[in-house]
Amino acid sequence: MTRLHMLIVALSATIAFSFISASDVVAEGYGTQKVVYHINDKGGDQSTGYKSAMRNIQNHINAVGADNLDLKVVLHGNGVNLLMNANEDDTLQTIVGSLKSQGVAFEVCNNTLEGRDISFDEDLYDVWESDIVPSGVAELAHLQAQGYTYIKP
Numbered sequence: 558m559t560r561l562h563m564l565i566v567a568l569s570a571t572i573a574f575s576f577i578s579a580s581d582v583v584a585e586g587y588g589t590q591k592v593v594y595h596i597n598d599k600g601g602d603q604s605t606g607y608k609s610a611m612r613n614i615q616n617h618i619n620a621v622g623a624d625n626l627d628l629k630v631v632l633h634g635n636g637v638n639l640l641m642n643a644n645e646d647d648t649l650q651t652i653v654g655s656l657k658s659q660g661v662a663f664e665v666c667n668n669t670l671e672g673r674d675i676s677f678d679e680d681l682y683d684v685w686e687s688d689i690v691p692s693g694v695a696e697l698a699h700l701q702a703q704g705y706t707y708i709k710p
Contacts, residue, residue, distance in 0.1 A: 587620065591627040593705040595697055596636035604649055607639040610710040611652045614661060623659040629700060630656075633666030633693025637675065640665065643682035650682055657683070666693030 600607035643649035667689050677684045690696040
């Protein structure tokens with residue numbers, strides 16, 4: 558094979574691989590995943606804990622690809638404050654909206670709502686009746702039984 562021919566082959570391969578994005582290569586390595594993130598902690602000052610957890614979720618999506626993920630966030634107890642705080646925090650609103658647009662489902666515990674007298678449609682950011690689950694902990698167990706990987710950020 559001549560040097561010119563080798564150079565043409567190498568250049569052709571480089572051009573072909575340039576059309577494959579880095580996220581496509583990474584996503585293929587992880588395959589499809591079903592994941593549930595469990596949030597029930599206080600978010601701390603300026604919701605830094607919640608924002609950190611949401612960053613973990615976004616990093617997960619970036620690594621695996623939104624199309625390869627069935628990702629749910631279950632909020633109960635103090636974790637519901639994430640969506641309460643989002644009513645007043647534009648950054649949290651943007652983060653939650655972005656994650657939802659990538660297919661992330663936020664599921665909210667009805668036991669917490671009733672126990673703390675929280676109205677999902679008045680007190681929580683972007684929560685609908687279909688987002689409410691009877692029990693956060695029961696939902697976590699149910700999802701794990703369905704093969705979801707449990708993550709506690």
